Amino acid sequence: MAKGDTILPHRHRRDQLVYASEGVMTVVTQSGAFIVPPERAVWMPGGTEHRIEAKGDLSMRTLYIEPDAVRGLPQEVCVLQMSPLMRQLILEAVEAPQVYAVDGPEERLMRVILDKIVALPTAPLNLPIPSDRRLRKITEGLMLDPADRRNLADWASEAGASERTLARLFLAETKMSFRAWRQQLRLMRALEMLAADVQVTTVALDLGYESLSAFTAMFRRAFGVPPTRYFDDARSSRAEI
Template identity: 50%
Template sequence: MNNRLTTARSVVFQDYQDIPRPVSMIIVEHDPEPSMIVPRHSHPRAQLAYSVKGTFTLHTEEGAWLVPPNRAVWVPGGVEHEMHARGQAVSNRSLYIQPDASPDLPTECCVIEVSPLMRHLIIEAIDIPLLYDEAGRDGRVMRLILDEICGAPKIPLHVPMPRDARLLRICRALLADPSHDGDIEYWAHHGALGRRTLTRLFRDQTGITFTLWRQQVRLMEALRRLSSGTPVTTVAFDLGYESPSAFSAMFRRVMGKTPRHYLGRSDMDLD
């Protein structure tokens, strides 16, 4: 660890892996770019990346997770991952956590709800020294953050990724353009395999049908657009829904809330 980290923070995530404390935090800001990618990497500590502003996607060999504002994604230590964002400013607070900090921490990648308490604790932690007093108030704040992570509800903003190269070609194309209106025959041709092979192999390797996987990708894209201020009506039609009400019904069925209530916005054009 660079000695200057005892008094100043770094913007390099590797500098936070050996700090002799259970939890450390880095603040990351990205200006709007057509396509921003944090290249594939891993680190010994687990990471909780909390989105303050903007929406990004975490990618691993196992799947992709969407992280809207005021939610967070958990990445266990040692898991190779990369982060993508498109056309928007992104601001996040990444907590790096020792693997043995708590036995109740998640063991797999997941997106979690960030409670109002956790949000305020993370804000408070910004001013906590890197080498904080573990037995004092700062240490208690960090332990309470751990408790909040362990008890946080998980959100179904994830799609599993297949291993077959032909299916991966299809999935990556859909992740790049979720609004593509090609039917299953089109995607079978895109992957250079038959329709029956596509449907059978996709279920075998992901545990869900191709149709359900595609619906989940579109939900994730809808959240990304809604988070950036796109009206519900525009999102619904762009993603192929017959009406805004049909889209909102699907959203509520999966997320348990309407788009307006999920994103905490009163200016949306439709529930």
């Protein structure tokens, strides 16, 4: 997929594992948005309506899995961390014929993949979307302008609820505080912008950070590396396979 391409909302009967081998995609469902950087995958249970947006040139591989194929598969949409072994298994699986012999090498490969999926750790790369109309005024405003620095007290009159009520609703509907939700939004938007080759300084300022160092510190806390190295590390990981 090329930068800016979108796969319109759709759903599949079977569970789906979509692996981003290169580029960044955003997967949007009714429950929220999920950012999928390189070397991650998004898991979607069967029947989940979703759309996929390419934030840069995107290469992905997809596996379709029967919901009852193995016990322990994720029951909700989530982003999964890929191990080097899992990446190689997926690349081999997509080359296998769609129909293969039971107890043959392809079937054994698929069984290994199923066991590995169950054990994969999740990555906190989702942004829950609240249903309460008062919260939606806030979250939709921030998605349009992530640099908006207003706090909940500032939003209260516009949203039509007290600061205390809004804080309680954020925790109840997103399992996150307002500040944590806004930071998660900025992190996800940062990955999208970096994938589109936007300069790091521009990303920092556009997202409302007072300095490049403040943005870099936040990014490093979340991902373990500075923004200038994030995609370089993903490319290095692929080269080691």
